[in-house]
Amino acid sequence: xxxxxxxxxxxxxxxxxxxxxxxxxxxxxxxxxxxxxxxxxxxxxxxxxxxxxxxxxxxxxxxxxxxxxxxxxxxxxxxxxxxxxxxxxxxxxxxxxxxxxxxxxxxxxxxxxxxxxxxxxxxxxxxxxxxxxxxxxxxxxxxxxxxxxxxxxxxxxxxxxxxxxxxxxxxxxxxxxxxxxxxxxxxxxxxxxxxxxxxxxxxxxxxxxxxxxxxxxxxxxxxxxxxxxxxxxxxxxxxxxxxxxxxxxxxxxxxxxxxxxxxxxxxxxxxxxxxxxxxxxxxxxxxxxxxxxxxxxxxxx
Amino acid sequence: xxxxxxxxxxxxxxxxxxxxxxxxxxxxxxxxxxxxxxxxxxxxxxxxxxxxxxxxxxxxxxxxxxxxxxxxxxxxxxxxxxxxxxxxxxxxxxxxxxxxxxxxxxxxxxxxxxxxxxxxxxxxxxxxxxxxxxxxxxxxxxxxxxxxxxxxxxxxxxxxxxxxxxxxxxxxxxxxxxxxxxxxxxxxxxxxxxxxxxxxxxxxxxxxxxxxxxxxxxxxxxxxxxxxxxxxxxxxxxxxxxxxxxxxxxxxxxxxxxxxxxxxxxxxxxxxxxxxxxxxxxxxxxxxxxxxxxxxxxxxxxxxxxxxxxxxxxxxxxxxxxxxxxxxxxxxxxxxxx
Numbered sequence: 001x002x003x004x005x006x007x008x009x010x011x012x013x014x015x016x017x018x019x020x021x022x023x024x025x026x027x028x029x030x031x032x033x034x035x036x037x038x039x040x041x042x043x044x045x046x047x048x049x050x051x052x053x054x055x056x057x058x059x060x061x062x063x064x065x066x067x068x069x070x071x072x073x074x075x076x077x078x079x080x081x082x083x084x085x086x087x088x089x090x091x092x093x094x095x096x097x098x099x100x101x102x103x104x105x106x107x108x109x110x111x112x113x114x115x116x117x118x119x120x121x122x123x124x125x126x127x128x129x130x131x132x133x134x135x136x137x138x139x140x141x142x143x144x145x146x147x148x149x150x151x152x153x154x155x156x157x158x159x160x161x162x163x164x165x166x167x168x169x170x171x172x173x174x175x176x177x178x179x180x181x182x183x184x185x186x187x188x189x190x191x192x193x194x195x196x197x198x199x200x201x202x203x204x205x206x207x208x209x210x211x212x213x214x215x216x217x218x219x220x221x222x223x224x225x226x227x228x229x230x231x232x233x234x235x236x237x238x239x240x241x242x243x244x245x246x247x248x249x250x251x252x253x254x255x256x257x258x259x260x261x262x263x264x265x266x267x268x269x270x271x272x273x274x275x276x277x278x279x280x281x282x283x284x285x286x287x288x289x290x291x292x293x294x295x296x297x298x299x300x301x
Numbered sequence: 302x303x304x305x306x307x308x309x310x311x312x313x314x315x316x317x318x319x320x321x322x323x324x325x326x327x328x329x330x331x332x333x334x335x336x337x338x339x340x341x342x343x344x345x346x347x348x349x350x351x352x353x354x355x356x357x358x359x360x361x362x363x364x365x366x367x368x369x370x371x372x373x374x375x376x377x378x379x380x381x382x383x384x385x386x387x388x389x390x391x392x393x394x395x396x397x398x399x400x401x402x403x404x405x406x407x408x409x410x411x412x413x414x415x416x417x418x419x420x421x422x423x424x425x426x427x428x429x430x431x432x433x434x435x436x437x438x439x440x441x442x443x444x445x446x447x448x449x450x451x452x453x454x455x456x457x458x459x460x461x462x463x464x465x466x467x468x469x470x471x472x473x474x475x476x477x478x479x480x481x482x483x484x485x486x487x488x489x490x491x492x493x494x495x496x497x498x499x500x501x502x503x504x505x506x507x508x509x510x511x512x513x514x515x516x517x518x519x520x521x522x523x524x525x526x527x528x529x530x531x532x533x534x535x536x537x538x539x540x541x542x543x544x545x546x547x548x549x550x551x552x553x554x555x556x557x558x559x560x561x562x563x564x565x566x567x568x569x570x571x572x573x574x575x576x577x578x579x580x581x582x583x584x585x586x587x588x589x590x591x592x593x594x595x596x597x598x599x600x601x602x603x604x605x606x607x608x609x610x611x612x613x614x615x616x617x618x619x620x621x622x623x624x625x626x627x628x629x630x631x632x633x634x635x636x637x638x639x
Contacts, residue, residue, distance in 0.1 A: 131381050134382075135381035135382050136380065136381055136382035136403065137380065137381065137402075137403070138381075141382060145382075150382075150384075152381060152382050152383075153378065153381075153382055153383040153384065235368055235378055235383040236368045236369065236370060237333060237366050237367070237368045237383075238366060238367050238368070239366060240366055250369070252506070253338075253341075253369075253502045253503070253506065254341055254342070255527075255530055255531045
């Protein structure tokens with residue numbers, strides 16, 4: 001008896017299922033070993049290399065290269081870009097998924113497909129279309145010039161390109177979630193006399209909270225890290241239209257390896273924070289859906 | 302706190318950030334210099350020197366902003382609306398294009414400043430690995446089957462066009478001006494090129510950081526700068542028996558400068574490049590100075606070799622560009638990737 005309990009404990013520790021429904025030990029451990037080696041070689045080592053290179057000339061050099069005026073301005077521009085792109089896509093994402101999941105209308109499937117467009121096209125194209133559209137010789141170029149509005153090779157262009165590229169993240173997260181949740185709760189709220197906004201704020205939003213946060217985190221990560229689209233539209237003016245990813249390239253091309261990797265290390269830190277937050281949101285999200293499922297099961301039929 | 306207030310606070314936050322940014326524009330005069338790849342270090346120093354000079358002359362503070370990239374790409378950006386007050390590019394053709402296609406400056410821009418608007422010149426040399434293991438001495442070594450050559454893409458890089466024309470000119474001279482032979486020579490050379498980067502700096506990094514290739518065709522200034530700044534004896538410079546006089550011109554972009562009200566400032570910025578003070582910086586950053594007195598001082602540094610010129614040997618940039626680099630030109634014919 002005691003032996004069996006111990007064995008079950010070990011099995012649980014090793015996440016082992018009963019032998020009959022699993023692979024032999026050797027196969028499992030080889031698979032795990034291969035995965036870890038792969039991840040180690042292709043993910044962890046390069047990440048470690050970023051930090052080693054950044055700190056190659058010591059901590060003082062590291063911080064001095066970050067305190068550079070152009071670097072600070074690149075950091076500021078990246079923050080501004082994300083600060084605009086993320087809320088815009090948050091509002092759009094919630095609106096779009098609300099419309100798609102809760103209502104029937106003509107052209108719904110077209111809209112769903114269009115939302116995925118930025119995932120499908122190369123970021124270079126995303127940048128180029130804005131240059132074609134708003135550039136001096138683009139369709140709107142002459143008008144913009146006449147009214148002294150700068151879009152391409154200026155901050156608005158960078159923000160636009162980023163919004164475009166990060167467009168699908170929130171909506172993509174929410175649509176399946178809202179579709180799965182159906183419209184019963186909203187209908188119930190409406191029959192109980194709640195207004196539209198009230199229903200949204202008190203019923204829909206709490207239901208999608210963690211999915212929404214998850215989408216926002218991913219959206220933010222991409223907004224800060226986007227290179228291709230922004231590179232096309234930025235004009236690469238130091239201290240003015242350089243975002244962090246572009247600045248990494250510029251510093252690298254200037255043989256300033258400590259500076260380049262120092263900025264890269266900041267982006268890496270953002271990525272790591274993103275991963276932690278993402279895992280947390282995922283965990284919360286799962287926990288709540290389990291809870292919700294249990295509640296439903298517990299209700300008298 | 303409910304969702305509504307959160308949303309409102311978020312929107313207000315964003316607005317606050319944005320307005321603080323637009324307020325941050327300062328009162329100093331600002332000049333944007335759109336340049337090609339290898340001039341980064343040169344203009345970093347020159348901009349400070351000029352700012353001091355301008356403040357002393359006029360009492361006005363000036364900030365010069367820089368944008369760097371392959372010359373063709375940079376010209377394209379200016380045409381598309383990058384508001385450059387001045388352009389300092391790798392070759393005249395790209396500026397001609399901005400003039401012809403976008404009408405941002407007059408056609409005869411190149412006659413406005415001395416020396417064809419080129420305050421400094423350079424040439425094309427080779428960089429090889431330490432000890433020159435493949436024994437590369439001259440252009441004809443580049444077409445050997447055991448030699449791998451690094452050069453950027455002539456379609457996007459000004460430096461690469463000089464590289465290409467130097468090779469073409471060498472082949473012509475050594476084959477009694479037989480164009481077919483020259484084409485064969487350049488074809489063989491580009492067969493030996495494993496990576497075509499879009500700009501000169503990218504190629505240098507491919508050659509040195511990524512250790513690809515046996516020889517890098519480089520601007521002389523880029524080769525010097527690199528040996529001074531990065532490599533500690535890993536690479537050596539080889540000067541071929543002949544090369545090409547690379548003339549990187551500078552100009553004010555009239556329409557943009559007029560709009561910004563910076564015509565006087567931009568003109569002074571370029572004129573000051575010809576001063577003794579600036580020419581000395583130019584030479585220190587390994588460009589060949591055009592001012593006699595400074596050229597003499599640095600005569601030791603720059604090897605004297607026979608050099609072709611774009612105007613007398615290739616009929617000027619318009620002709621050379623059309624023949625070699627335009628769509629359907631010789632380069633398209635000889636370079637088939639893969």
